[in-house]
Amino acid sequence: METVVFALLNGLIYGLLLFMLSSGLTLIFSMMGVLNMAHASFYMLGAYFAFTLGQSTGFWFALFLAPICVGAVGACVERWGLRRIHAGGHVGELLFTFGLAYVIEELVKIIWGKFAVAYEVPAELNFSLFELYGAQYPAYRMFMLLVSITMLAGLWYLLKRTRIGLIIQASLTHPHMVSHLGHNVPRIFMLVFAAGCALAGLSGVIGGNYLVTEPSMAFSIGPIVFVVVVVGGMGSLAGAFVASLLIGFLQTFAISIDANFAEIFSFAGLNPEGDLGRITISSLAPMLPFMLLVLMLMLRPRGLMGEREF
C-alpha cells in the first residue's frame, strides 16, 4: 500500500515536471512544425538563470524573472534564427536547433563552469510537510505540484477561453486566413516560441534545485521529453499531458518493484543468478520510456492523441 502511495505521489510530480517541459515543445511543434531539439536547453537555462538571479533577488523573484529571461532568449532565437531558416524547410530548422543545443551547453560551461552549481531549495520551503508511513514528505515537492497545476490551468484557460488563445488555435490550422484577417502571424509564432521556451524555463527553475543543476542536465532530460511528445502524439497538448503522467508513473513504479525476471517468469524456470534471471524490474526503469516509444511507433505511429501521421 505505502509503495503505491509513494509511487503515485512521486510519479505525479515527475510527470507534471515532464509535462511542463513537453507542453512548450508540443505547442511549438503544432504551431510552426518545428521540432525544437534545443528545447531541453531552455530548461537548463531556466535553472541557471534562477540560480544566478536568486543570489541577488532571492528565489521568489527568480521564479518569475528567470522564465521571462528564458522566454526573451527564445524570442530572439525565433526572430533572428529560426524565422530566416524557416523558408528553407524542416531539415534546416532541425539542424539549427540541434546545433543550438550544443552551443547553449558550451556557453553554460563557459559561464557557470563544468560542474554542478549549488542551486538549493529555498529555506522557506525546506521543511517536511507531513509524515507518511514513516517517511517525511518535503514541502518543496508539494510546491512543485502546485506550480505545475497552476501552470496547467493557466495554459488551458489561455488557449481555450481567451481571444489570444482563439487566434493561436486559428493560426495553427489556418495561418493564411488569420493573416488575411489582419493578424501578424509571424509575431504570433514568435510569441508562441517564446512562451514555449518560458515554460521550459519555469520547469528548469523548479526542477533545477529538486534535481541537479549541471551542464549535462539538458542532455539527460531531452530524450525523455521527446518520448513524451511522440507517445502523446505530435502537437497534442492533452496527449502530452497523458504521456507525461504515464511515463512519470511508469518510472517510479518500476523503481519500487524489487522482483527480478526469475521471480516473474518462474514458470519458464529461469535461474535467479543467471544473466537473464537476475535482471530486476527496478534496473529497467531508465529504459522503460524508450521501450514505450518504440512500441508506440510500431503500433500507433501517431501517438495516443495525435492527429497526424509522420
Add this chain to the structure above:
Amino acid sequence: MPKGIVWKISLSAFLLSGSLLSAEAETIKIGYIDPLSGPFGTAGDGGLKHFLHAASEINSSGGMAGMPVEIVGFDNKINPKESLIQLQKAIDQGVRFIAQGNGSSVASALTDAIAKHNKRNPGDELIFLNYAAVDPALTNAKCNYWHFRFDSHVDMKMAGLTDWLRDQKDIKSVYILAQDYSFGRAFTAAAKSMITEKRPDIQIVGTALHPVAKIKDFTPYVQKMINAKADAVLTGNWSTDMSLLVKAANASGHNVPYLTFYGGGLGAPTAMGESALGLVKQITEFHENIETSEKQLARMNGFEDTYHLDMFYQRVYTAMHMLDKAVEAVGSLDIPKIAGELEGMTYESPYGEVTMRAEDHQLLQPLYISTFSDDVERDVENTGFGFKTDALISAAATALPTTCKMRRPS
C-alpha cells in the same frame, strides 16, 4: 683566432649546453585520465588537484631523481572507450605514468590496454597508478605487472565494515544500494557474503543496483528502504550518486546509520547536514581528524589554501611519494626497473607504514572507520561537521589472500 674555430667552439658549446639542458629539463609526465566534466567531473577534478599538489611538493624538493614532475589532465568523461583514446593521446605526448581512479570499468579497460602496449613496445613501457578503482578483480583475476593499486579494494573495506557491524547488536536488518557496474556488483556480492558469514542473524531486507550517474532523485529508493524497515544502509555510492542519495535521505527523514565507502566525498557532507550527525559512517585510509604530525597538518592546510577544497585522498600523496622513492632508487626513467622497485616497497605514511604487496601490487595500509560528527577539530566543506574515528584497522589486518598469478617481464 680564425673565424672557423670560433664557429666550431660556439657550436660545440651550443650542443653541449643543449644536451645538458635536455638532461636537466627531462620532465616526468604523469597522465591523469579521469572525468574532468559531466556529473562526475567534480570527483575527477578533486583528484587532479591532489596530484598537482603532491607534484608541487616533490618538485619543490628537487623532483624525482632531479627530474621535475608534470601532471597532465585528460578528460575521459568516465567512459572506458574515451579513456583509451585519451591514453593514446597521453602516450603521444610522452607520458610514462598513468594515474586513474574513478570507475573500475575504466580502470579495467586501461589496465588491459597498458599491458598490451607494454608488450608491443618494449623500452617504451607505462606504469598504471590506480588511486581509487577498487574492483577486487584488478589485483586478482585481472592483475598485471604494470598496475599498482594504492586504495584498499572492495573486499578489504567491506571486511572492515562488517567487522564493525558484527558488534552492533541493535542492527538487525540492512539494505544494500550500489551502482550498476563492476564496482557496485562487487560491493553487493561482498556485502552479502560477509554479512551472512559474520552476522547470520542480520536480515538483508533488500538490494538495489541503480544506473550510474543517471538518477537525479533518490527519493523512490529511500522510500523503498523505509518501507523495508532497514536498520542500516550499506552503500558503495560515490560522488554525485552519494551526495544525491544523502540529500534524498535527508529530505525523507531517513535517520538510520549509512555505512559507506565514500560518505566524506566531495559534496556529500554539505548535502548531509545536521540530520546525518552520528549516522553516516565511512571506511577510508584518511580523514582530516586522525591524529598526525605537524608536517601532515601543514600539508592539509597548504592543500586547502591553494585549492579551497578539503583534502580527501591521502593515497594520492602515498602513490606519488612511493613513485618518487622508486625513481630515486633507479636514478633514471627505466620503467620496468621502477616497477620492480615499487613491488614490495614499504613507505612511512603520516598514518603508519604501508606496503605495496609484491604478489598482486595491492597496497596494504591502515584503514579507519569514522562517523560524521560535530565534535571535531577540522570540519569538511565549512559545515562545522567532520569525521571522527571509531575504529582503526591495522595494515596487516586488511590483507586478504589473492588469486593473482603475476607474470613478470623476464
